[in-house]
Amino acid sequence: MGGVCCRPTPIDFDGDVTLFHFTLLRCVGKGAFGKVRVVQHKQTKELYALKYINKQKCVKMKAVPNVIQERRLLEEIDHPYIVNMRYAFQDDENCFFCLDLMLGGDLRFHLERLGSLEEDVVRFYVAQLASAVAFLHEHGIMHRDIKPDNILLDQRGNAHLTDFNIAVHFSERKLTGVAGSMAYMAPEILAKRGYTCHVDWWSLGVCAYELIFGRRPFRGRTNSDLTYSISKDSLKWPEDAEKKCTRPGMLVLKGLLDRDTSRRTGCKPNGEGFQELRRNPWFKEIDWEKLELKELSPPFVPDAKKANFDASHELEELLLEDNPLKAKARKASNQENMTPEYKQMEDQFTPYDFKKMQRRSYYPHNQSQLISTATAGSSTGMVSSAVTSGSRPGTPMTTAGDGGRVTIHNGSMDMHRPEEEHDGVAYDNEKEPR
Template sequence: MRTSRNMGVNNSHRTPVFDENEDVNFDHFQILRAIGKGSFGKVCIVQKRDTKKMYAMKYMNKQKCIERDEVRNVFRELQIMQRLEHPFLVNLWYSFQDEEDMFMVVDLLLGGDLRYHLQQNVHFNEEAVKLYICELALALNYLQSYHIIHRDIKPDNILLDEHAPELFQAFLEGGPGYSYPVDWWSLGITSYELLRGWRPYDIHSNTSLKEILLMISTEKVHCSSTWSKGLVALLKKLLVKEPECRLSSLKDIQNAPYLVDVNWDAVLEKNLPPAFVPNKGRLNCDPTFELEEMILESKPLHKKKKRLAKNKSKDSGKDSSSLYGHLQQCLETVHNDFTIFNREKLRKSRAESGQTSNKESETCNQALEKTEDGHNNNVLETFYTTVPS
């Protein structure tokens, strides 16, 4: 099976040269293959034409975002990710747009997500999960320092790179009614599922809220007799029902007897050998995403240039009906409010001047204000970046 495919893009061996003052755009990337999708966005593997670096690129159709009232969430996702950078987060490198889509280019992780590996009947032993707990704890501590609650810690959102350290996507601060302990509860649930293959509570999409509350308040979490006493004690403290009594900080985790022997600096530097390494000889994601892009997609990415050129000629003859006029107005608002981002340029600017430029500082400050206001509790869409290794 091929692990990459040139989706109609001109394949030249000559490395292109781009103006360093030019904003990064769609033309700067070669599209290799589709690897995932969400409710209104898709993900593909791309290669930056000048540096040859590989990334995952998420692209979201503007019209669909407007129709589903998701533009605000996308913008908040961008604002937050522009502010963050950590070894155990999926970091944003570039954001840009065209007439159809908004694009986010992020770290490419070659090991697949943990949900995929669970579905492949991978058994995660205690040593593997212990490292994951440590890595996640460091990432949650970093998010907490920025007043951000993830709110969606689960195997689907925990991604592996080709060497198997854990990485996952960062996402929103919480609203009234709960705080950081919610993420540490989710860490306990996720760790349990990795070890046992199923969750500690039998909850499904059709389980009512009343049933869930009764289940959590009355049922005990049953741990395997094969697990060490230290691990069981840690999980039980993460799964304490009362948030104020739960382990809910990096310090709490580090003081747990089960983890007192951990070299946390080595964890952060990714110097500890993982107990589970994804198979590099197989595709660590669902191959149907590529088939859907080839066969079912009405607006395939590799035909974008021709399509946009054709649309421009059509637009000149369109009527100015109220429906079309309203949509056009919304699209123009999205275009004007979208924030372009280039971490590569930001790093270079910082290295040269020792500080961010006025524009970069303003962008970061706006993002921080947005994440600290505590008034928006919308959950961002899951971002999938499972790729072949």
């Protein structure tokens, strides 16, 4: 008789998604506001990466607009080479993103382990990422923070773009907010005279150069030195460049890193820039139709027997976490007593379930476009693979005090590259163009 009261509460899988719908597995990443865990849906048994963001920390760091913006942008997009959102929900303490699971680690992890990557591997990643960037630009979205840390591999070795925390819609009006990781910022961002989606092609060029040669094309010990290098220094090649990269590859890198956006590879309007890239001789061995269908075999396959991420996150969760994550029923909310920031999260971080809802845009210039969930990027018939953003160690932050902008100085990378500047990451709460 006494055991009856201890039966678990039945889970309503027909209602809005909650944390009760998932089994919590290992912790695999840590970000500024929360962590990333592998979870399994109790009904479908599919695996996902659950990124959870602590509301209190988010409010304290004035990052609520970024979280809401990321939530809304991710509902709009679904692409084979993007880490797509499958569910979104919240409880009293956290906002949750349930994302495609990537088990192959991020490219920063592999770059630090290997020193550099083979040209054919980088060419394959650039093709996949160019497809993702072109898709975003077609939907009026610029990422603004493309870097190896935000490129994740699935267990087969396919590259996926992640972390849309400072992504933003763009229109004919140019943006001026300084946002992104300084080492990967395009010169027009640093010039503060206005920029548009062309900045993503520059960042992709910096990534490709760094992956092939094991160093970035523009460097400096201080932010001012780095700004000068990005803005003024000529593009130089390492002494052993010809051993690591063919001439067609160098020409693509040079094209992506052209300061003149009218000449920069990928930047021609109406998708012509991407088509021009596809026709480039460097990609002659890429079957773009099969690539878009994810039918090509990646040239590099992560070692499935090894952890492709920092295993210390799991130990930290077990030993140091004062308030470990667990499913809790929501308390009755009284919005009259909520601060504006908490009310904004309550109202705007709405539930999402990719199996029940069509993807849509919250932004007026895109609302005529409804995006079907049955795209090539859907996880239907496939367990999506790998760890989401936040897999790098947490970084100290300071509030810049200029309208909600938060600047992050990622000192953890300096230890690996003492000759280079620290990666400044500026989160700018740029308002969406209307």
